Amino acid sequence: MSKDIRIRKGLDIKLVGEAEKNTVGATKSNVYAIKPDDFHGVIPKVIAKQGTEVKAGEPIFQSKSNETVLFPSPVSGEIVEIVRGAKRKILAFKILADKEQQYADFGIKDVNAMNGDEVKTHLLSSGCWPFIKQRPYDVIANPEVAPKAIFVSGYTTAPLAADSDYVLSGKENELQAAVTALSKLTSGEVHVSVGKNGDSPLKGLNNVTLHTVSGPHPAGNVSVQISKVDPINKGEVVWVVNPQDLLIIGELLLTGKFNAERTVALVGSCVKKPRYYTTKIGAEVSTIVYDSGVTDESNIRIISGDVLTGENVKPDGYLGYYHNTLSVIPEGNDYELFGWNKPIFNKISPSRALTFSWLFPNKKYDLNTNTNGEHRAFVVTGNYEGVFPFDIYPLQLLKACAVNDLDAMEQLGMYEIAPEDFALTEFICVSKQPHQQMIREGLDLMLKEIG
């Protein structure tokens, strides 16, 4: 039962520095790092202590709350350091990569012959489970609760994000193996979405329900698609997988190797040559960023992920576990004379209050990290709704989160959304409130109190 999903509400943020469709190999990283914070809510329990030699795919830690969920090393090498922060919280596992990579052998599988339990055990033991996340709560899926459906969004709308169509092209076999495996994990369907005008390799897959999506961001957000296809009710669980992670799952099934290779888009107005790089999960960002070269090194922000949802990393930081975009944009830590009342041509605004982005719908902007104003109480109403394509009242939900009102959160649709769905409302927020953080904290509270 395929469906056309047309999204009207939203905002495409068009930025300078889109990646050219041309992939080069990145310089090999010496050290790789896995940051437990990438897996929200997971408390790590160390398996591979400092000094241990691991192969690619061998677990380095497990989740304290569910010890079957293993987190693998992306490369073979030695655990050289376990970085700890305040209260001995583990910040990162650093792995010094071998010159010759060795892969743990998980065995070649015939996916069609496997049943659901076998698939689950295989994904858990090979460290591929963390690729599967769940709604509600936007955390790693609980393997014990079967989902009513699995969703994969192959439509990219986030600003400057790596284009799924390009990244996945030519990988039909891996994708097919992965979605076939996923289809064994649910009694429902595996819903795969592709852009209406795109040319996605996901289009030709079997064992899936295909949807074509069109419209502005956040049409590519998987929660938006879930809400249009099969909205989540209280007590229901939906699993979601990023399409680029299907490649790793697929390769595991076809070859028996956990190959953490990933095509990453290096984008942003500070990048001299924005293009795609092949690298591995956890690689040093400097291997990519400085290969292309950046303008004004002293005042840039490197973001692992896209500019709306990514994570701020230092130049000596590492690529996040789920990210396939590296954005580099200028820091905006400067004052602007009469910036609050003069006519604005070089920034994006949903209003027309002496802001003129509405005149140039196709112009690409060079935005920096300035907040363009100070934090204020919620004042303006009705503007979030214009970029929020859910049947949910965004302002009311945010206020429920702000006052920790669990009943209201539940009733207003908290189960259906993830922090990334509030990235656009946050972007246009006149009061500069931290929407994504508020939603994240609200979800955490619900997870803790309701489960």
Place this chain on the structure above:
Amino acid sequence: MGLKDKLHKLKLKYQGKKMAPAFNAIHTFLYLPNETTHSGGHIRGADDLKRTMNTVIMSLIPCLIFGMFNAGYQHYLALGEIEAVSNGFFSSEFWSWDNLVIGLWQVLPLVVVSYGVGLAVEFVFAVIKGHEVEEGYLVTGMLVPLIVPVDTPLWMLAVAVIFGVVIGKEVFGGTGMNILNPALTIRAFLFFAYPTWMSGDKVWVHGAVERAGEIANGAKLDAMSGETILGGLAQGKNIVGSQDATYSIADAFLGFIPGSVGETSALLILLGGLFLVFTKIGSWRIMLSAVLGTLIMGLIFNGVTSAGWITESSKFYGLMNLEFWKHLIVGGIAFGIVFMATDPVTASQTNKGKWIYGFLIGFISILIRVFNPAYPEGVFLAILLMNVFAPTIDHYVVQGNIKKRMKRLKLKTA
């Protein structure tokens, strides 16, 4: 070292100090701050609260300027020193230096007192409570001089502003938290605290009160009328629109009539409203539904009089019999709908709720206008009333959404 660096150094010096909010308020007025994103998205849109408020102020400026000229024009017209306008909107009788001088003399002090007293209260609260000075008062401070009679004594205004800002806003937690529109709270305070001054027919034209006092003391002068159209209608006078009436429809629409400082020109209010809708700062839903509510209530009253249920002997006849659409161009309703009802903090916050909220404002305004002509203008009472009911409207709108979600769940489990 430029001004930018000097101010930056000062900012660092004041950081964490008690006076920091006061300094920051002035600093951010000059420079958009150097704050960068820390959580969530790394980029932000161009609009902030200052820009939003500034847009509303820009839409009010034409009304203010017109109000200044009108203060002088009404004064000299009542004195009989000039002729009534004859030449449309750009009549030279209206746009004269003499008129402007009276306007500057009378209206500017209102603006200064409104901003001075109100911002002082805001600064004091910001410093005491240690939060930034929020921009809400920028608009309130501009609205207040526009909705009071031109001869309002400045001390009364100052008292009312202090009351309005403290009781109307700060006790609830400041901008964004208030239940009632602060500007209307100020006006309500003026009208209920000083009714003998405010509710007469003199206060609307500069000089009329003074002249009445002189006459009472035995001076041999002609009395000056300061009566508004609504006041005239309530007494059953033939004051607007028809033949031999004091004012023509064009006078009322263009604004050459007595009234509160900025509320008289329906034309400029309409332009301001269109500007707010175009910039997406004002809610077109509230404006449109409030106009509809006004027209429908007007039609109902027109129906009542034409059916003969209310006869000319009734004291309500004059206002009831006013053709329904004329309600929009007399009194303060246009100003109220465009600039007061659309205040996002005190209005309904849901889009569906805005339709209901706006409609009821129009509807109840005319109701109060007709049945309680003792208070000049029902619109401010209607808006304050709906301010109180806005959260209730929102509650039911949001409940509708919740019920839909519950129903979906039941269908699933059934």
